Amino acid sequence: MNKAPAITAPKISVRGLRKSFGPKLVLDGVDLDIGERESVVVIGGSGTGKSVMLKCILGLIEPDAGSIKIDGAEVTGLSTGERERLMRKFGMLFQGGALFDSLPVWENVAFGLIQGRGIGRAEARKIALQKLAAVGLGPDVSELKPAELSGGMQKRVALARAIAAEPEIIFFDEPTTGLDPIMADVINDLIIKCVKELGATAVSITHDMASTRKIADRVAMIYGGHLRQPLCRAVHPRPRQRPDRDAGPRALTAIRLISPSPASGRGFLEDASPASGREFLEDASPASGRGFRRRL
Numbered sequence: 208m209n210k211a212p213a214i215t216a217p218k219i220s221v222r223g224l225r226k227s228f229g230p231k232l233v234l235d236g237v238d239l240d241i242g243e244r245e246s247v248v249v250i251g252g253s254g255t256g257k258s259v260m261l262k263c264i265l266g267l268i269e270p271d272a273g274s275i276k277i278d279g280a281e282v283t284g285l286s287t288g289e290r291e292r293l294m295r296k297f298g299m300l301f302q303g304g305a306l307f308d309s310l311p312v313w314e315n316v317a318f319g320l321i322q323g324r325g326i327g328r329a330e331a332r333k334i335a336l337q338k339l340a341a342v343g344l345g346p347d348v349s350e351l352k353p354a355e356l357s358g359g360m361q362k363r364v365a366l367a368r369a370i371a372a373e374p375e376i377i378f379f380d381e382p383t384t385g386l387d388p389i390m391a392d393v394i395n396d397l398i399i400k401c402v403k404e405l406g407a408t409a410v411s412i413t414h415d416m417a418s419t420r421k422i423a424d425r426v427a428m429i430y431g432g433h434l435r436q437p438l439c440r441a442v443h444p445r446p447r448q449r450p451d452r453d454a455g456p457r458a459l460t461a462i463r464l465i466s467p468s469p470a471s472g473r474g475f476l477e478d479a480s481p482a483s484g485r486e487f488l489e490d491a492s493p494a495s496g497r498g499f500r501r502r503l
């Protein structure tokens with residue numbers, strides 16, 4: 208039984224985040240800590256506020272209340288100039304890609320480099336081509352418009368754009384939604400590569416449990432406007448116990464969403480690996496200060 212790891216200086220720390228749209232309360236006091244170089248996956252039903260939460264952290268939506276700290280510094284209520292400086296730490300893959308239809312692929316990737324960093328077009332194009340190559344796209348696509356690409360290629364372009372400026376923190380909003388399993392796995396591998404090679408901190412939103420298993424260090428669920436802490440730590444199979452399975456550092460055992468229990472704050476995820484029969488949920492609730500595993 209492992210203890211939950213102590214998060215000493217969270218890269219991202221959210222407390223009491225609240226957001227309503229008119230009468231509709233979406234975030235009702237979200238608390239979340241994410242450690243440096245950690246890959247956290249946020250799951251939850253459609254319309255539960257996952258994208259709104261990321262947009263609040265990015266400053267694209269103004270929260271009604273709460274604290275958001277990046278590297279220990281409060282970022283709510285920043286001036287425009289301070290916000291622009293902060294944004295350099297972030298890369299974002301928006302749900303649906305959000306590519307500029309009128310710009311060729313390379314300019315989509317280079318947009319932040321040219322507009323945000325003031326890098327010259329020739330240099331920015333060079334970097335864009337490198338990033339496109341990193342996501343498996345050749346220079347032949349660089350002059351095409353997004354509409355000329357398949358859905359999977361558009362996702363890759365959006366990913367290349369998210370990583371173009373080598374950000375410290377990357378948000379992936381539904382990176383594999385709408386992709387076939389093979390393309391989804393390509394994107395999963397790219398996300399893992401980003402976290403490993405760029406040393407980035409990653410927050411991903413997904414409905415895709417195969418993707419969750421692959422990319423998450425920890426899994427959190429948003430429900431009823433709450434997400435108090437990442438509720439489940441990824442349970443990695445030990446090679447000794449699972450000689451027959453991929454036991455890479457990010458290989459989780461299978462997990463399946465079960466009915467949420469907001470009262471207890473636990474029991475959200477059931478490990479349902481067909482290879483191993485009944486499995487464990489590892490509770491890593493920092494609130495309790497204890498890490499423990501229990502059979503579901």
Ligand SMILES: Nc1ncnc2c1ncn2[C@@H]1O[C@H](COP(=O)(O)OP(=O)(O)O)[C@@H](O)[C@H]1O
Nearest residue numbers: 228231233251252253254255256257258259260
């Ligand atoms: N800019 C906005 N104005 C009004 N309502 C919004 C806005 N953005 C999101 N919402 C509402 O907030 C809720 C949560 O949205 P969202 O975070 O996009 O859900 P999801 O968890 O599927 O990502 C939804 O009911 C959505 O309609």
Ligand SMILES: [Mg+2]
Nearest residue numbers: 257258259302
């Ligand atoms: Mg969303």
